[in-house]
Amino acid sequence: MKKLLILSGKGGTGKTTTAAAFIDFSKTKGFADCDVDAPNLHLVAGVKTDPKKGVFMVRKKL
Amino acid sequence: MKVAVLSGKGGTGKTFVSVNLAVTAKESIYIDCDVEEPNGRLFLKPKNIKKEEVFTLLPQFLGEKCIGCRKCVDFCRFNALGFIKNIPLVFSEVCHSCGGCAIVCPSGAISETKRPIGVVEDGFYKSVRVITGELNVGETSGVPVIRTALDRTPINENITVIDCPPGSACTVMESVEIADYCVLVAEATAFGLHNFQMVYELVSLLQKPCGVVINKADGSYSHLESFCKERNIPVFCRIPYKENLAQIGAKAGIAVEEDGEMKEQFSELLGKIKREVEK
Amino acid sequence: MKIAIPVNDMREEAEVCVSFGRxxxxxxxxxxxxxxxxxxxxxxxxxxxxxxxxxxAIVDEKAKVLLTVRCGQNAAEVFNAAEVKVYKTTKVTAKENIEAFEKGELALMTQFHAGFHGKA
Structure with missing residues (x-):
């Protein structure tokens, strides 16, 4: 499986827009929005089904 | 008066608004807390720059004193320490500089050394003091650099503009903490609204008063305005989506110095913010 | 000699886990x-x-060999200090890889990926 990474440095330059276009052209089976601070890819990537949501847990040392 | 300018989404115009506000205020301080990609200095081109290196602490082991109890390894919640063949190992990029290992060590075998992680520049553009935090590439957290940059702010200054990093996590919270007022810059698009909601939630959580500047406003997306209206968030101004502004921005020009309309709009904005802070 | 393998569940036929640290x-x-x-x-x-x-943990278990799909630089540094040898798996299950290792069919790992160390 080939993995394509899209990144930019400056914000608002079009990472998400480019990713959405590539997702559409390539008919890829999977993609991930790693901009966890301000994720927007789901708004344009044609996600039609309700996502399964899980809480991301980290274990604290006690 | 300290005003934090933030946005959630990148590229919406935090630096544009911050720089132009600082220039409009004349006797002001501009602090770039977007330490991963500080761009304010490209517009303000500060002179007489003084640089200060920012450090973080890293444990240093005095081998002969180590009794091999591993208390430090067990204590480190970041798993930055190992103990192999009776020798402690430190992974500097994983270490969060909490200093806990030195505290729990029963034999005094751990001291702390400094490790550089970034720089704070301090200079002037006309009467605007320009402070820029810059994090070294590959570092985990910009918080210490932001803290150093903000520590340079004298009290009772006319106006301090804090240009925040994008997003709504730790570095943004650190930048917003000392602010009296938050200006949320938002783009009237679906992306802009989604990320605006995230920062709005953050400033509400921090109980900071806030107002909105809509950038690249061309009137084609109304949801942002209705969101603000429903929640009684003041919209201070709408900066038009205009070619000449894009041109000024692209060559790192300062809009209020080159465009009469912008000059007027920003002095009005500054006035509105001052009135809100005095409320 | 002890051999360690990251696995997805507690069976000898378990698949090797693609992540070592996780x-x-x-x-x-x-x-x-x-x-x-x-x-x-x-x-x-x-x-x-x-x-x-x-x-x-692998070092403390006194393993001398690790069979894994991939391994990060920080872990590699620990193994290097502890003289634990890291081999790249070629088969799906732990059992198959142990057999391949014992026959001398596995090669030492030469590429270690940069750590993620919470930098992302």
Whole structure:
């Protein structure tokens, strides 16, 4: 499986827009929005089904 | 008066608004807390720059004193320490500089050394003091650099503009903490609204008063305005989506110095913010 | 000699876990006694430094060999200091890889990926 990474440095330059276009052209089976601070890819990537949501847990040392 | 300018989404115009506000205020301080990609200095081109290196602490082991109890390894919640063949190992990029290992060590075998992680520049553009935090590439957290940059702010200054990093996590919270007022810059698009909601939630959580500047406003997306209206968030101004502004921005020009309309709009904005802070 | 393998569950036929530091379990195989034991990986849900902590656990188990799909630079540094040899797996299950290792069919790992160390 080939993995394509899209990144930019400056914000608002079009990472998400480019990713959405590539997702559409390539008919890829999977993609991930790693901009966890301000994720927007789901708004344009044609996600039609309700996502399964899980809480991301980290274990604290006690 | 300290005003934090933030946005959630990148590229919406935090630096544009911050720089132009600082220039409009004349006797002001501009602090770039977007330490991963500080761009304010490209517009303000500060002179007489003084640089200060920012450090973080890293444990240093005095081998002969180590009794091999591993208390430090067990204590480190970041798993930055190992103990192999009776020798402690430190992974500097994983270490969060909490200093806990030195505290729990029963034999005094751990001291702390400094490790550089970034720089704070301090200079002037006309009467605007320009402070820029810059994090070294590959570092985990910009918080210490932001803290150093903000520590340079004298009290009772006319106006301090804090240009925040994008997003709504730790570095943004650190930048917003000392602010009296938050200006949320938002783009009237679906992306802009989604990320605006995230920062709005953050400033509400921090109980900071806030107002909105809509950038690249061309009137084609109304949801942002209705969101603000429903929640009684003041919209201070709408900066038009205009070619000449894009041109000024692209060559790192300062809009209020080159465009009469912008000059007027920003002095009005500054006035509105001052009135809100005095409320 | 003990061999360690990151696995997805507690069976000898378990698949090798693609992640070393975040593997749920480690299978430890003793080539002398032919005994297999499993240990739960306490680093699997660590916020950061999972590779380092997992590597430390493997070293503490006194394993001399690790068979894995991939391994990060920090963990590699721990293994290097501890003189644990890291081999790249070529088969799906832990059992198949142990057999391949014993036949001398596995090669030493030469590429270690940069750590993620919470930088993302």
């Amino acid at each position: 593997a749920p379990y480690f299978l430890i195989y003793d080539t002398n006694s032919k005994e297999v034991v499993f240990s739960r990986n306490k680093a699997a849900e660590a916020q950061g430094g999972a590779g380092i902590k997992s590597a430390q």
